[in-house]
Amino acid sequence: MHYQSTRGAAPVLDFRGVTLTGLASDGGLYxxxxxxxxxxxNIADMRGLSYVETAERVIAPFVGDCLSADxxxxxxxxxxxxxxxxxxxxxxxxxxxxxxxxxxxxxxLAFKDVALQLLGGLFERFLAGTTQHLTIVGxxxxxxxxxxxxxxxxxxxxDIFMLHPKGRVSEVQRRQMTTIQAANVHNIAVEGDFDDCxxxxxAMFNDAAFNGRFTLSAVNSINWxxxxxQIVYYFHAAVRLGAPDVRVNFAVPTGNFGDVFxxxxxxxxxxxxxxxxxxxxxxxxxxxxxxxGDYSSGRLVPTATPSMDIQVSxxxxxxxxxxxxxxxxxxxxxxxxFEATRRLTLSAEQQAVAAVHFTPFRADADxxxxxxxxxxxxxxxxxxxxxxxxxxAARTLPLDGPVVTLATAHPAKFPDAVExxxxxxxxxxxxxxxxxxxxxxxxxxxxDQAALQAFIAARAVAA
Ligand SMILES: *Cc1c(COP(=O)(O)O)cnc(C)c1O
Numbered sequence: 001m002h003y004q005s006t007r008g009a010a011p012v013l014d015f016r017g018v019t020l021t022g023l024a025s026d027g028g029l030y031x032x033x034x035x036x037x038x039x040x041x042n043i044a045d046m047r048g049l050s051y052v053e054t055a056e057r058v059i060a061p062f063v064g065d066c067l068s069a070d071x072x073x074x075x076x077x078x079x080x081x082x083x084x085x086x087x088x089x090x091x092x093x094x095x096x097x098x099x100x101x102x103x104x105x106x107x108x109l110a111f112k113d114v115a116l117q118l119l120g121g122l123f124e125r126f127l128a129g130t131t132q133h134l135t136i137v138g139x140x141x142x143x144x145x146x147x148x149x150x151x152x153x154x155x156x157x158x159d160i161f162m163l164h165p166k167g168r169v170s171e172v173q174r175r176q177m178t179t180i181q182a183a184n185v186h187n188i189a190v191e192g193d194f195d196d197c198x199x200x201x202x203a204m205f206n207d208a209a210f211n212g213r214f215t216l217s218a219v220n221s222i223n224w225x226x227x228x229x230q231i232v233y234y235f236h237a238a239v240r241l242g243a244p245d246v247r248v249n250f251a252v253p254t255g256n257f258g259d260v261f262x263x264x265x266x267x268x269x270x271x272x273x274x275x276x277x278x279x280x281x282x283x284x285x286x287x288x289x290x291x292x293g294d295y296s297s298g299r300l301v302p303t304a305t306p307s308m309d310i311q312v313s314x315x316x317x318x319x320x321x322x323x324x325x326x327x328x329x330x331x332x333x334x335x336x337x338f339e340a341t342r343r344l345t346l347s348a349e350q351q352a353v354a355a356v357h358f359t360p361f362r363a364d365a366d367x368x369x370x371x372x373x374x375x376x377x378x379x380x381x382x383x384x385x386x387x388x389x390x391x392x393a394a395r396t397l398p399l400d401g402p403v404v405t406l407a408t409a410h411p412a413k414f415p416d417a418v419e420x421x422x423x424x425x426x427x428x429x430x431x432x433x434x435x436x437x438x439x440x441x442x443x444x445x446x447x448d449q450a451a452l453q454a455f456i457a458a459r460a461v462a463a
Contacts, residue, residue, distance in 0.1 A: 005031075006318060007024065007335065009329075009332065010026040013030065014064055015067075016126045018224045019119070019223070019225045020132075020217065021217075022222060027332075027335070028317065028331075028332070028335075029314075029318055029321075031318055037270045038058075040244040043270065044244060051089060051236055052077055052088075054232055058235050075125060089101055090105075091240060094375065094379045095379065097403060099402060099405070100391075101237050101405070104384075104407060107150045108143070109176075109413045109429075110409040111230075111259065112144055117150075119219065119229070120150075124156060127158065132157065134157060136148070136218070136219055137216055138160070139197035139198045139200070140177075140194075141306055142307065143413075144220060146173055146176035150180065152185075152219075158217075160186065162177060163201060164188070165193045166190060167189075172428070175435050175436065179435065181439075186456075186459060187442035188442065188452065190444075190452070191446055213457070214456075214461070214463050227261060227318075231262045231265045247272050249274035249401060249402065250273065250274075251391065251397075253389045254279060255280075257315040257318075257319070264276060276358050277361055277393045277394065278358050278359070279393040280360075281389055283308065285312070287361060288362075290358050293347070293348070296342060305386045323354060361397060368385055368392060368421075369421045371391040372421040376424060382411045382418060383407060384413060385414050385418070390408075
């Protein structure tokens with residue numbers, strides 16, 4: 001299996017290469033050169049399989065000869081064996097056609113664990129027996145950082161440096177990062193905001209002298225292996241609801257377009273789907289792009305769904321690649337235009353191609369609150385605000401057939417917003433007990449590029 005960059009000018013890599021690389025050297029994102037296809041018979045054969053068995057069948061064609069079947073199975077068993085539900089991603093029925101797919105049974109209570117628990121194992125496997133040492137650097141507003149730290153804590157061959165804005169992540173999110181005692185975990189509280197953290201990380205990757213001293217690596221959702229892991233639950237859920245004979249719709253709370261792109265990837269592999277609903281909050285660049293062709297970043301509005309508060313949606317480039325006829329040079333030119341003007345316009349023809357799969361939806365604060373209240377009062381389900389954005393779409397849009405809303409976080413991760421909407425303060429699941437008693441470990445560093453690089457350089461392992 002070979003992977004190519006969306007911008008057409010980076011080396012073609014195998015699965016090991018794309019897993020360790022992240023962003024392509026031409027600034028693009030990696031995608032398979034040819035999509036593996038599963039027939040209706042292959043999909044029907046997934047009936048009754050466990051999550052791990054389904055994952056083996058979906059992921060194996062993307063791995064090529066970088067892992068044996070036994071190695072892949074072993075990594076999947078370890079990644080999902082630690083989830084708090086034996087079904088890994090259970091489906092919960094809300095009414096005669098609405099379902100929730102609970103993706104939050106991993107260690108940090110958000111769907112990012114589904115991908116990152118596997119990615120940690122893949123990193124370790126691909127580094128074993130080499131002299132390479134990864135220095136993973138990231139910035140987080142909460143969910144990504146905790147999931148990434150949990151995924152790599154204590155693993156050989158890598159260190160992780162995670163920057164968070166001091167005093168601006170929730171206590172649950174901070175403790176999920178800072179109570180991990182592994183020696184390869186370095187939490188940095190930056191005296192600035194999330195945008196400052198992100199800017200510093202970007203600058204480190206772009207600083208050739210610094211980057212050259214270490215093997216810097218990223219774990220954000222541009223990493224292909226993360227998306228690959230997410231394709232699995234679309235197959236697993238759809239098959240349980242009758243695929244390939246039934247077309248299931250998915251309502252996906254979206255920020256960086258990673259999760260919903262995984263659904264599109266499932267469709268490209270042959271899974272018959274209904275609509276893929278791209279549900280955004282009022283930071284609606286994606287909904288606007290799909291509804292009217294206007295992909296332009298505006299001013300960020302902080303909401304009760306911080307993990308979807310984005311201005312630029314990094315994985316949208318993967319869809320744009322298809323909308324530009326898979327012409328890397330044409331897309332590179334379009335992205336250069338976007339980077340200069342912060343806007344890109346989709347032609348009527350490109351919008352029509354996207355509309356084959358995607359339905360946009362924008363939920364404001366009232367719609368989100370109403371969805372949380374409906375779930376709590378009518379169905380007895382307490383849901384998190386991100387999930388509520390998806391459910392608002394699922395209940396509002398005219399969709400044929402079953403609708404699965406991806407439940408991307410456990411409500412206890414956002415207790416204040418849940419309590420405001422429903423009057424009920426959700427408690428942490430039993431497996432997270434003790435989070436508030438454990439010792440925290442982090443260092444505060446000034447909001448200063450040189451100070452941050454010096455901090456990392458003093459602790460990282462040279463390339
Ligand atoms: C990251 C995140 C999202 C957005 O996912 P994308 O893949 O970036 O679209 C939605 N909900 C929660 C809880 C998240 O942590």
